[in-house]
Amino acid sequence: MTSGKKNVRHSQHEIAIRPLLNVYEWGTTLVIASRTNTDIMGCGSAIALLRQMGYRVHVMFICDAMYASSDTHNIPLQCLKDLRKYEAKSALSKLGVSEESITFMDIGHASVPSVGQDSFNEIVSRCKQKFKHYFPDTVLIPWRFDQVKDYVAIKRIIHSALQQEACYTNIIEYAQQPWIDESQIREATESDLKLLQLDSKEVLEYKLEALSQYHEEDISLLKDDVITLNALNRESLSYMTHPWEIFLQTEGVA
Numbered sequence: 001m002t003s004g005k006k007n008v009r010h011s012q013h014e015i016a017i018r019p020l021l022n023v024y025e026w027g028t029t030l031v032i033a034s035r036t037n038t039d040i041m042g043c044g045s046a047i048a049l050l051r052q053m054g055y056r057v058h059v060m061f062i063c064d065a066m067y068a069s070s071d072t073h074n075i076p077l078q079c080l081k082d083l084r085k086y087e088a089k090s091a092l093s094k095l096g097v098s099e100e101s102i103t104f105m106d107i108g109h110a111s112v113p114s115v116g117q118d119s120f121n122e123i124v125s126r127c128k129q130k131f132k133h134y135f136p137d138t139v140l141i142p143w144r145f146d147q148v149k150d151y152v153a154i155k156r157i158i159h160s161a162l163q164q165e166a167c168y169t170n171i172i173e174y175a176q177q178p179w180i181d182e183s184q185i186r187e188a189t190e191s192d193l194k195l196l197q198l199d200s201k202e203v204l205e206y207k208l209e210a211l212s213q214y215h216e217e218d219i220s221l222l223k224d225d226v227i228t229l230n231a232l233n234r235e236s237l238s239y240m241t242h243p244w245e246i247f248l249q250t251e252g253v254a
Contacts, residue, residue, distance in 0.1 A: 018197070046140070046247075048095045105126065113153065140172050141155055143248050200243055
């Protein structure tokens, strides 16, 4: 890979990554995802394990289920949004998460407000209401190394909501993408952060089944008002997944 990003499989022996043995101690868990499918990519196995043990898992999607500008090619915007929501609910059902436990905030992926913008406090207030409703023991958020603009804004919104709510919650960060920058992992291990690896072999099939509910957005076609999409095939899914998930353990928010 010339981009400098490698699969953790190729560099894992160089980096001290501790095994995550206490996922069941997370209790009721709220997963915050910037958009659909990043929840499954980043922590789908953890979700499956928690649900197998009977713990409640809720998922909150911040953005409006869009992926990129290519997503809109030849497909009406509302049709695509509805499709992505349907896919998300179908995928999470494969992991044992009910439709009632899923929330779509429907914020435009290019319109996530930053601190100081007019709508920032409004979004923070909406998130606080969800925290009160779900009352999670643990919140999973996109990890700090995802420096894409909407990821950064989302993390600031979530931290502000948790701090204003004045409750203690276990905060775990997860990588939303299957490829991780090796230098970022080294940075984590050289700091006080705990870099953890969850062995997910026993539930990998559930994660693959969940991901198979999504379709490749760059090969979408609209013909005679009928949307035809190619489902992610097994080879693509195997390329995007591996039998572990990586997390950062941070301090709880008081």
